[in-house]
Amino acid sequence: MVDQNEQEFLNSLEKKLWTSANKLLPALDAAQYKHVMLGLIFLKYVSDAFDLRREELAKQIADPQHENYLDPDGMDEAEYQAEIANELEVRDFYLETNTFWVPPVARWQFLRDHNKVVIGGAELEVLVNGKAQKVKVSSVGHLIDNALEAIELDNTKLKGVLNKRYTQLQIDQAKLGELIDLISTIPFTHDSLSSKDILGHVYEYFLGQFALAEGKKGGQFYTPKAIVSLIVQMLEPYKGRVYDPAMGSGGFFVQSEQFIREHQGRIGEISIYGQEYNHTTWQLAAMNMAIRGIEFNFGKEPANTYTNDQHPDLRADFVMANPPFNMKEWDTGVDDNDPRWVYGKPPSGNANFAWLQHMLYHLAPNGSMGLLLANGSMSSNTSGEGEIRKALIDNDLIECMVALPGQLFTNTQIPACIWFLTKNKGARTAASGRALRDRKQQVLFIDARNLGYMKDRVLRDFTAEDLKKICDVYHAWQTGIDYQDQKGFCASARLEDMQKQDYVLTPGRYVGAEEVEEDGEAFAEKMTRLTAQLKTQFEESARLEGEIKKNLAGLGYEF
Structure with missing residues (x-):
């Protein structure tokens, strides 16, 4: 924690x-x-590293x-410095x-030194392995695209990750150069x-600011940090394989890394697997991992989770x-008999239980x-969803249900909940080291709808x-x-409790109403006080009524 x-x-x-960048690029949408x-x-990060x-x-x-020591013996100063320069390029x-x-x-x-020079085009000279090479650059956008292209060519894990479209931007090239100068001040x-x-x-x-600016579209790549932190802290992914089949910009992976570091764990003990359909969002996630030095496997390409599963054999912890x-x-x-639909085929009109079963x-x-789902998933009986939920409960896969407050998301006002599931509710030792008791045929219900605060007019x-x-x-x-x-x-509810509720999983049905503490005042004393009030x-009402009648009479009106 900071x-x-x-x-x-x-x-x-x-x-x-944020303030400075907005001034520089007012013509661009989010x-x-x-x-x-x-x-x-x-670019700034990889260069600084x-x-x-x-x-x-x-x-x-x-x-x-040191084993990398370069002995100057037998070289004059110029030769020695040249040799050092070569060594630093190995x-x-x-x-x-x-x-x-x-x-x-x-x-x-290099970008900072030349972003003014290349406006209108220029031929630049760079040293590569001690040899001069000429590079023709037509604009600041071209200068940046060249840089990204060069990094991709020299780092295979970044192939196809970087968004090389700066040349195509319809903006003032001088402003793009100023943006480079601004980021240089970080x-x-x-x-x-x-x-x-x-x-x-x-x-x-x-990422968070752009999600706010883009509104509904922003929610496609960004989940509010507090919700991600909640899920990560509840699951405690200390070690093993971590998977997100709808990863957006990779927020769950970032929070997992932070959780591990804060609890003195080792990031090298987890493996990251993700999938994302949107190509530019897939790129954002890969850059997000690269900036933090997190090894990742996001499949060969951006792809649809249902029709082109990038990790078909993965069994994640x-x-x-x-x-x-x-x-x-x-x-x-998608085949109606897809092996993922163990607990029933999800309806075409709603993918909630398709996501859930894919993850299972x-x-x-x-x-x-x-996983986060709309509140309807806890009670809907349409198109076979009730039967799927019943099968999940009867097979003892659900561990905890959390009802969330409204207004947590930038992109939707749909009330949401978190489903926590596991295939083994027996006594065992978790990755965190916690000794878990036997929780078979039990589910924890948490109603968190009254928690949180309004951080602005629209978001909680x-x-x-x-x-x-x-x-x-x-825990x-x-x-x-x-x-x-x-x-x-x-x-904490048992299987028979859920059966009595017709397999509806809304926490409010199980936790009941909050008890209101008595104020300790005797009933007779409270009635005397309230009657006097x-x-x-x-009396005050009668006085005000008399004043009003008096004022009306003064104006020539009878009441």
């Missing part, structure tokens, strides 16, 4: 960048602007105690620390935050997703999953205390340590 000093630094930085800004932030590794290598080369030195190799034309300093020196932390924060902040709510006509090209299909025997958010309250209850219930039902908030109010 401390107050770090948060103030980050808040100041994001405000400065969908275009998103890729312009995030692509440049990515490269420069940091370069500085580290320079110190090693000068250190006689690609393997960067790859061995998982640092992206950044060719000369893609280094940030400070990467802080007492306790690394450059990766700072750039990762800036990237995530801009943790599955997390925020798929599109109530998606229609999802099953074009890819869940390992001891795995856990959490959770506080850290809200998240902790929900997570603590869930206490799982372990059997200090768990108690709380009227109006949480309740009422008498005073009647």
